[in-house]
Amino acid sequence: MNQSMLGLVQxxxxxxxxRRRFLVVVLILAILIPIFTYAQYRSVMTxxxxxxxxxxxxxxxxxxxDMQNRLASSRLPxxxxxxxxxxxxxxxxxxxxxxxxxxxGGPTFARGFMDQAIxxxxxxxxxxxxVDIVSAEFSEGTIKLLLTxxxxxxxxxxxxxxxxxxxxxxxxxxxxxxxxxxxxxxFGYSGWNLPILTGFQVEGSxxxxxxxxxxxxxxxxxxxxxxxxxxCVVVGTVTFMVSVLVRxxxxxxxxxxxxxxxxxxxxxxxxxxxxxKYLFIVNLExxxxxNGNLPPITGMTLSFSLTVLTVWxxxxxxxxxxxxxxxxxxx
Amino acid sequence: xxxxxxxxxHLHKKMGNKPIIHDITFDVFAxxxxxxLGPNGAGKTTTxxxxxxxxxxxxxxxxxxxxxxxxxxxxxxxxxxxxxENPELYKFLTGRENLEQFARMxxxxxxxxxxxxxxxxxxxxxIDDKVKTYSLGMRQRLGIAQALLHNPKIxxxxxPTNGLDPAGIRELRQFIRRLAEEEGLAVFISSHLLSEIxxxxxxxxxxxxxxxxxxxxxxxxxxxxxxxVDWTIDPNFISKGMEILRGLPVxxxxxxxxxxxxxxxxxxxxxxxxxxxxxxxxxxxxxxxTKTVSLEDLFLTLTEGGGADEPKHAGTRAK
Numbered sequence: 001m002n003q004s005m006l007g008l009v010q011x012x013x014x015x016x017x018x019r020r021r022f023l024v025v026v027l028i029l030a031i032l033i034p035i036f037t038y039a040q041y042r043s044v045m046t047x048x049x050x051x052x053x054x055x056x057x058x059x060x061x062x063x064x065x066d067m068q069n070r071l072a073s074s075r076l077p078x079x080x081x082x083x084x085x086x087x088x089x090x091x092x093x094x095x096x097x098x099x100x101x102x103x104x105g106g107p108t109f110a111r112g113f114m115d116q117a118i119x120x121x122x123x124x125x126x127x128x129x130x131v132d133i134v135s136a137e138f139s140e141g142t143i144k145l146l147l148t149x150x151x152x153x154x155x156x157x158x159x160x161x162x163x164x165x166x167x168x169x170x171x172x173x174x175x176x177x178x179x180x181x182x183x184x185x186x187f188g189y190s191g192w193n194l195p196i197l198t199g200f201q202v203e204g205s206x207x208x209x210x211x212x213x214x215x216x217x218x219x220x221x222x223x224x225x226x227x228x229x230x231x232c233v234v235v236g237t238v239t240f241m242v243s244v245l246v247r248x249x250x251x252x253x254x255x256x257x258x259x260x261x262x263x264x265x266x267x268x269x270x271x272x273x274x275x276x277k278y279l280f281i282v283n284l285e286x287x288x289x290x291n292g293n294l295p296p297i298t299g300m301t302l303s304f305s306l307t308v309l310t311v312w313x314x315x316x317x318x319x320x321x322x323x324x325x326x327x328x329x330x331x
Numbered sequence: 332x333x334x335x336x337x338x339x340x341h342l343h344k345k346m347g348n349k350p351i352i353h354d355i356t357f358d359v360f361a362x363x364x365x366x367x368l369g370p371n372g373a374g375k376t377t378t379x380x381x382x383x384x385x386x387x388x389x390x391x392x393x394x395x396x397x398x399x400x401x402x403x404x405x406x407x408x409x410x411x412x413x414x415x416e417n418p419e420l421y422k423f424l425t426g427r428e429n430l431e432q433f434a435r436m437x438x439x440x441x442x443x444x445x446x447x448x449x450x451x452x453x454x455x456x457x458i459d460d461k462v463k464t465y466s467l468g469m470r471q472r473l474g475i476a477q478a479l480l481h482n483p484k485i486x487x488x489x490x491p492t493n494g495l496d497p498a499g500i501r502e503l504r505q506f507i508r509r510l511a512e513e514e515g516l517a518v519f520i521s522s523h524l525l526s527e528i529x530x531x532x533x534x535x536x537x538x539x540x541x542x543x544x545x546x547x548x549x550x551x552x553x554x555x556x557x558x559x560v561d562w563t564i565d566p567n568f569i570s571k572g573m574e575i576l577r578g579l580p581v582x583x584x585x586x587x588x589x590x591x592x593x594x595x596x597x598x599x600x601x602x603x604x605x606x607x608x609x610x611x612x613x614x615x616x617x618x619x620x621t622k623t624v625s626l627e628d629l630f631l632t633l634t635e636g637g638g639a640d641e642p643k644h645a646g647t648r649a650k
Contacts (some may be wrong), residue, residue: 004347007435018423058584141419145477148413150405228465328386 008151008159009166016133016163023123025171028180032121033113037183055171056100064091078210084211086197093195093214105191105219106184112219113179114228115291119284122228122236126308127173127256130164130239134251134324139159139247143329152330153312153325161240161317168236172229176221196220200292201301212292220290234280234309241316244324267296280312334361336396336410337382337566344541346378350542355391359485360518361442364511365432366532367521374541375521376416377609379489379623382519383413383565409437412483414491418474422463426454426473430461430480437481444480455466461484468499475506486510492527504531558599563618564609572614579605580608591617599623 016022051059067088071081094101098263137143146156181187194216201256203255215223239256246252263281266273276282278301288301334399339360344352359365369375380386382393384400393400393407399523400407420429427445434440448464449458452472457465464472471491478486488507492500508531510516522528528535529549536546545552564572569590574594576585581604585595599621609616 004438006440011432012436013430014424018428140418140422142421144383144415144419145433146436147385148408148411148415149433150409150438151436152405265504292388303453328385329380330386 004151005155005159005162008155009162012159012163012168014135016129016167019132019133019136021129021132022167022170025129026174028125028128029171029175030182031096033178033182036113036116037109037186040183041186057095059081060091060095060101064088064095067091082210083212087216090197090214092196099194105194107191107221109183109187109223110176110179110216111224113175113183113197114224115287116325117175117269118228118231118287120260122172122175122232123284124257125261126168126232126236127239127253127260129167129171130236131243131252131256133160133164135249135252138329139249144181147329155322157244157321157324161237162291164236164240165233168232171227172225172232174300175228176225192216192218197208197292198223198290200289212306224287227290228244229283230306230309231286234313235284237313238280238316241320245322252254277304278308280309283308335359336361337381337519338394338397339378340393341391342378342381342388342393344381344386345389350541352381352388355541355543357536357543357546359517361484361517362511363514363533364507364518364520364531366528366535367519368525368528368535369521369523369538369540371523373523373538375523375560376540377490377541378538378593379413379415379487382487383411383415384408385415388595393423409421409481410484411487411604412478412481412485413487413489414474414478415489417468417493418477418479420462420470420473423591425461426458426465430458430477431471433477433480437630448476448480451479451501467494471495471499471503483516485519486640487519489521490523491520492522492524496562500527508529558593559596559621559622560599560602560605561588561620562593562595562609562616563591563620564593565615565617568595568614571612572609575609575612575614576605579608581605 059213067084069071070076071084071088091101091309093099132139137146147153194217197212198215198220199211199213201211235256238259239252241256242252246255259281263293264283266276266279267282274297278298282296283300283305285296286302286305289305290314295301295305335358338354339358342352342355345349350570355374356379357365367375367378377386378421382400384404388401395407396410398407399412406647421432422427423433427449430445434445449455452475454469454476457469462470474615475486478488485505490504491507495503507518507520512534519650520528520531532549534547535549535552537544562572562576562601569587572593573585576582576593581597581601583596585593588594600623602619606616606619
């Protein structure tokens with residue numbers, strides 16, 4: 001990045017901060033995460049009540065014994081056998097290291113939070129951040145000052161895009177940080193090394209568990225937040241295009257919200273409409289692939305979803321640049 | 332006035348399939364205030380948008396300091412300072428932060444230059460307040476500050492007096508004259524108010540419906556349509572009266588309207604002199620009507636295609 005681009009990004013950063021966009025995002029996170037923490041706390045309490053005991057060790061021992069009995073049964077298919085073996089190892093780890101799997105620590109909460117937030121909550125926050133990054137210049141008329149400087153238009157747009165990606169990354173980091181910090185007050189701050197099962201593979205409509213292995217939670221979190229970051233950048237890029245094409249922030253917000261919500265609805269009923277898997281909005285739930293949940297439509301894999309998202313992002317950028325560079329600025 | 336700062340040649344622009352700018356050509360020189368005059372909807376703002384690179388031309392050429400704005404946009408536009416329509420600045424930033432934004436975009440502008448320009452537009456006290464607290468006049472001055480920040484060769488202002496009170500207009504006028512005369516800047520001003528151009532500009536291009544109707548010195552154009560005096564005299568003396576009027580050095584042109592009316596171009600302040608000459612020759616003058624032709628009349632004549640011999644009545648204001 002050369003000197004002039006650095007200055008342009010600095011300009012955009014000043015504007016974004018002074019428009020209080022990032023402040024809004026941090027406030028949303030700071031208000032909602034305690035609410036989710038409390039909800040999680042309540043559900044842990046209810047689970048314990050139902051169990052009738054607060055002592056989780058005998059419960060876990062019983063589960064391990066059950067699974068060992070199932071292993072002994074000869075009619076079990078091989079893949080299941082492998083999965084159960086790994087599960088037993090995991091439970092044994094909890095027992096050995098005196099970790100209550102029912103009462104998660106800060107890292108576990110952060111993991112659960114990303115699972116829930118990746119389809120709707122985080123994309124919405126990114127939309128708030130990115131929706132008027134270009135359109136505000138048009139609606140406020142400042143675009144006339146911005147484009148009558150000795151800087152080519154594509155550079156102006158690039159500086160805005162870099163700033164958007166920068167703050168998207170900050171938002172994802174901030175989510176991890178706040179989720180860990182706030183939930184830790186209730187659940188404690190340990191659990192970075194908790195073993196998490198991953199390595200599931202989807203083949204057709206079947207889940208292949210042959211390759212399942214354990215990963216320390218911190219590594220799992222890194223992968224998970226990496227995927228979350230990618231989803232946010234893609235949603236940010238699409239929002240960026242909308243911001244170039246639509247002058248009003250309210251309209252842009254409406255378009256993106258409608259898209260995200262239809263994505264939610266589609267993933268729940270799309271299994272019969274296969275072509276919908278090429279829409280970016282049904283491919284946002286990337287963490288499901290890590291957790292071994294079946295995808296909404298057969299044929300979707302992690303690499304498939306990553307490809308679809310990348311194609312959408314690239315197409316959005318092409319449209320955004322073409323429109324921005326070519327368009328005449330009228331009042 | 333030989334240094335051409337802005338050169339526009341055969342500019343065309345279409346909106347959809349409809350041509351809205353037809354073959355606009357003019358030059359602006361260093362140190363002059365150039366007026367761009369036309370009614371609303373004549374294509375002034377469209378032309379200005381093309382001059383500053385906000386819109387692309389469909390034909391023709393714009394050169395600033397000899398550099399084509401299409402081929403070398405950054406280099407060409409670096410010599411331009413402009414306010415297109417209202418000075419819209421970042422309201423959520425302070426005046427200084429606004430200027431810093433533009434300084435970073437232009438590059439190579441030291442902090443002292445910001446101080447200097449703030450002093451120049453007399454905004455020292457308010458420069459660290461947010462722009463949303465500024466009055467319109469202050470915004471205008473900050474707008475001029477951002478336009479002059481990078482030492483441009485030409486200042487382009489689109490309807491700069493819109494929304495200003497009379498005192499603000501007077502201030503702006505003096506300011507613009509000072510820039511042209513002392514700093515040697517070329518200033519390009521669009522306006523639909525003829526009086527404004529008459530008071531501020533050295534030369535003027537008059538445009539209507541996307542065409543340049545006339546380009547020239549404001550004085551010359553005024554002289555071409557000098558004041559007129561309408562004489563009503565005894566029909567018997569009409570040819571003699573014409574003869575006498577033609578013989579006077581004050582009168583530049585004489586023509587007959589009907590059997591008892593003559594019209595001539597002359598300075599209205601010397602009517603009594605001419606009247607005396609007619610009376611001395613024994614011609615009975617029964618009526619004298621003087622008419623001062625303003626640029627507005629000229630404008631109406633040119634744009635409505637009226638004959639030069641019979642300018643439309645003054646008093647109707649072009650808008």
